Amino acid sequence: MQIKPSYFFIIILLYSCNSVINTLYDDTTARYNAYFIANEVISEIEKELIETAEYNYDSLINLTYEIDTNRVSGLKEKKDNSIQKLSILIQRHPDSKYVYPSYALIGKSRLLAMDIGQAITTLKYVNSKTNNATAQQMSLIYLMRAYTEKKDYSAALEVNEFLKKLSIEKDLAIEYYLNTHYLHKKTNNLTETLNTLFELEKIVKNRRLINKVFFAIGQIYLIQNEYDIAALYFQKCLKNNPTFDMEFNAKIFYSKSLFNSSSEDVNKYFGKLLKDKKNIDKLDRIYYEIGLFNIKREKYNNAINNFKLSVAENKSKRELLYNSFKNIADIYYDNLIEYKLSKLYYDSALANINRENKDYSLLKEKSDVLTDLVNNLDIIERNDSLIHLTSIPEDELLKIIEVNIENNEKKQREKRVKKESQNFLLSEPTIIDNNNKGSWYFNNPSMVSSGRNEFQRKWGNRELADNWRISSKISFTSINDNIEEVVQDSSDEESVEKENEMNAEDLMSSLPFSDEDKNKLNKETEKAFVAIGKIYVQKLDEKLKGINTFKIFIERFSNSEYYAEVIYQLYLIDEENEKYKNIILNNFKETIFYKLIVNPDFEVDEFREYNLLRNLYGVLYDKLKNEENNHVINKVDSLQKIYSKNPFFENINLLKSIALGKKGGNFSLQFELKKYLNSAKDRSTIDFASSLLNSAETVHDDFIFSGLPHFKNNKDDKYFFIIIKTENQTDNFSIKLENTLKELDKKIPIYSFRLNDTTYFDAISDNNLNSLKEIEEKFNLNLDTKEIKVNANFVVGEKNMNLIFKSKNFNEFVKFYNR
Structure with a gap:
């Protein structure tokens, strides 16, 4: 029987259809069961990372999440669950087109759990095995992010270069550009970061995400000083119904873009921000930005006033406190050259910064230099004032002291009254500017009372005072108060109170009337002048101030032990260096400074x-x-x-x-x-x-010694004369030993030791045994009968002495010594 060819065709067709149906079944089952569920679990992890993300608007804003395993609840279970579902898919449907995308998602799951090594291995496997375009692009996008998390930026950039050559699928485009933006942000490549943002601007529809894109573009244009374009993008963000947090920061950054605007327009804009009731908890940040704006305009006093207002409004933001204090300190240091005030504000900045901060060491070093400078300036001022007071006739001096005591008591009374009756008045926020002095207005009495009661409930009835050294205490102040006046330790207040308790006669008697006291203070002043001059020249780069300080020194202290050193410093930095060189060469030949001039290589x-x-x-x-x-x-x-x-x-x-x-x-x-x-x-x-x-x-x-020590007749290189003493005998026998050494004209130092809780001894040493025997004999001759009975003394070699010390038992040695 002959089978017709048409039957063969039908059989093949049926077989092919069955294969297609099986494949469709595999793909459909895979897509809508395991793959779908696993993808949902991964999306849940990503959603949690996005929702718990903390955005730092003061640096380039993140568009995607930072991977942080601590921010995802049950992360390990979720990762294991997704990998389990995807593994079942791969095993049960090996012919499905979702097999390699499943491998890619396994790699992503491992990436989100920060199992970077396994993630990279999995994603490389997918890329090397699959012909599926979707799976390949997924694996490369996740691989780029994995290398970024590993900080292997060269490998991440290499993957990105490969991805640029591909036509990225529509469903993967946003994720690709988000991870590309993340990479370029990490590598500080502003050009590529901006280009990536432009690509995202074209395709993103999600309102929250596009607002972040607008904001990020505006930030980069601000960095590039393209103020008008930056303003345009911040306005785009503001017009697109952003979240409150994003809206406030967009307004703040929009203010930064007003650099080319008039002061009047800028003040008007900040005025609106201050009056907006929604910003009641953001006044500290607004005043801070006004301060920064004034720095750019070189209005330094205005800037300081607004930074102080920021501090006054700040409730708990340590970073903002730190930045406010540091900016004030920098202005006093760099622009107004007020080192004492600068030092105070650097101290306050340090109180609000963690030691781990990269700026801590530099700031601490600067603060220490200023502390050294201020301390020495205070020494000179105090000592000169005290010595000057001693030159005033006694009756006049007494009057000055009495007036001073009275003024101090008055100030203390005013402080106490202020402390007891201090009210905190809610006021209309104002901008501090030379052209707009600003004023404080009383609100209605019910709000005043409410605010006062709430403050006292939380903080107690405390005095207005800036916090300078305790980071947990919050400062409150008014623009009319001089913050510098309250920058004191409580210890300073205590010393003032103690000083007030002294009467005029007590204060008079404490002044340095004697030449000895004056000389002591002048020595301190000399040393302080030298230190200040060096600080100005070597650490503050204030050469002229250093020269003037040194010249005042040589006029005042021509007989000082530091005179040659100061002359040498002037030789190094003053225009009249030949003059100072000759002084050294002619008058100070025995000093190191002479050697340094004669031999520059010294x-x-x-x-x-x-x-x-x-x-x-x-x-x-x-x-x-x-x-x-x-x-x-x-x-x-x-x-x-x-x-x-x-x-x-x-x-x-x-x-x-x-x-x-x-x-x-x-x-x-x-x-x-x-x-x-x-x-x-x-x-x-x-x-x-x-x-x-x-x-x-x-x-x-x-140490506890067991048993009795066993002493030997040793030959030692070193010997000691030992005098055993009890607590009551310590001074008597020590004095007798000193007198004995004087009588024998021997200059040997005496050292005291504790043998145990009740026994002490003095020890002197000499390599000459006979010399110590002579001292022993003379010492015993100087003892009276009663002292001989209660005192033990002996000459002992080093080995036996260490055994006495170790065993804390000198009696056994005395027995051995007397045999």
């Missing part, structure tokens, strides 16, 4: 020596850690002959003291550290040695 040579010693210090420190104590001791002894006069050598000497102590024991360590501290001059090494000594003393106090 400091270079000294610097090389300093670096050499620093390197040697590092080597010796490592040896000390490795318990190579003898090597350290011998090396320091050899270096002593060459470098002992170098100030840094004090650090190396400390290593020797530690090595000697470690070699001998806790007593030896304490003895060597006390000996070192007796002659040390460098503050840092003194602090370090003191901390080591405190630690050694603590270890000794806490």
Whole structure:
């Protein structure tokens, strides 16, 4: 039987139809079941990230979300759920066109959970395997974002360059441009960021998103000083029914675009913002922007007044407080050159900034410089005033003091009255400007009463005072109050009160009438002048002020120990440098300043020596850690002959003291550290040695020795004469030992130690055993019969002394010593 060809055709057709139907079934089931559900879960994560996002309008605004795993509730479960659904789809419908898009969504799920490594691996797999255009574009868009989150910006930009060559599908276009904008914003590429915003402007229909696009474009044009175009985009945003937060910030940024407008128009615009009842909680920001605008117009006093108003209106915004205080400080520092006021406002700025902030170190350094300057200026002013008072006839001086006391008491009474009856009056917001002084108007009594009661309920009945050092306290002030007057610590107020309690005679007696007291104050003043001159020249770049300070110094203090140094400073910076050079060469040949002029490389040579010693210090420190104590001791002894006069050598000497102590024991360590501290001059090494000594003393106090010590007849390199004392005997025997050393004409330092809770001892050391025996004999001859009975003293070698110290038992050694 012969089968007709037409039957074969029908069989093939039926088979093909069945295959198409199966594929359609796979695609439909995949699309509307697992793929749809998984996509909804991912959308839910993205929605939560968008809704919880905090927008910082003062930097370029974000259009899309920042990935933050802490902001999504149940993120792990949601990620696992989406991946599970997509994995089921891939297993059950392997022929579906949604297989590779599902892989791409798995990559995105991992990306949203910040599992960046796995996300990149998955997305690369999709891109390398699929011919599906949708899946490929999805994987590349998510891969670009993954590289951006990883901060591998070169890889992200490479992916973006590839995507630019593709015709992005309509459904993916917005997501593509949002992630592209995110990448260019991270890399600070304003040109590409702006180009991406223009693309989004063409296709975005969502009102909230397009308003962000308008706002972002306006921000970039502001940065580029294209004020008119910036204004146009902020107006577009405002006309498109933005959220309240977006509306307020768009109005603020629109004000920034009015740079080319007249002051009258700008003040009019800000006036509307201030009077708008919707902005009642935003007055701090409005006044702040007015301040910034005045800085641009170089109206610095107006700017300061408006920044103060911003502070007064600020309830809890630390960043805005910080910026207000910092701007005031910068104006006083850079423009008005009022360093005392600048220092106060930098202190306030620092109180409202976290130490982690990138500007903290720079601001702290500037504040410290100004603190140093102000402290020294205050020293000069105070000391000169005190000395001047002593030159006034006594009867006149008494009257001046009495008037001063009376004025201080009056001020204190006024403060107390003000504190007890202080009212906070609600007022009409006004702009502070030279051409518009502004005024304060009383609102109706019910609002005054309500506001006062609410304030007192929350804050108590407190005085108007700016907060300068405590970040949690909020400042309230009126534009008519001088903020500088209340910039004081509570400790200052206490000192004023104590001063008021003193009568005129007490104050008179505290003045420096004696030459000794005047000389002491003048020494302080000399030092302050030198410090101020250096600060002006070296840290504030105020060369003329530095020169004037140094010249006042040499007129006033020609016999000062700092005179040669100041002359040398003038030689370096003044036009009459030859004059000052000759003074050094003729009168100060023994000073370092003479050497610096004669040999300009002197400091270079000294610097090389300093670096050499620093390197040697590092080597010796490592040896000390490795318990190579003898090597350290011998090396320091050899270096002593060459470098002992170098100030840094004090650090190396400390290593020797530690090595000697470690070699001998806790007593030896304490003895060597006390000996070192007796002659040390460098503050840092003194602090370090003191901390080591405190630690050694603590270890000794806490140590418990079991059993009895066993002493031996040792040969030691070092011996000690020890005098045991109780608490009641400490002074008597110490004085007798001092007298004994004087009688024998021996200049040996005495060091005191604590053996236990009730027993102390004095120790002196000498490498010559016979010398100590002589001291012992003479000391005992000077004791009376009663003292001999109660006192124990002996000469002991270093090894046995460390054992006495360790065991806290000198009686066993006395038995051994007397045998």
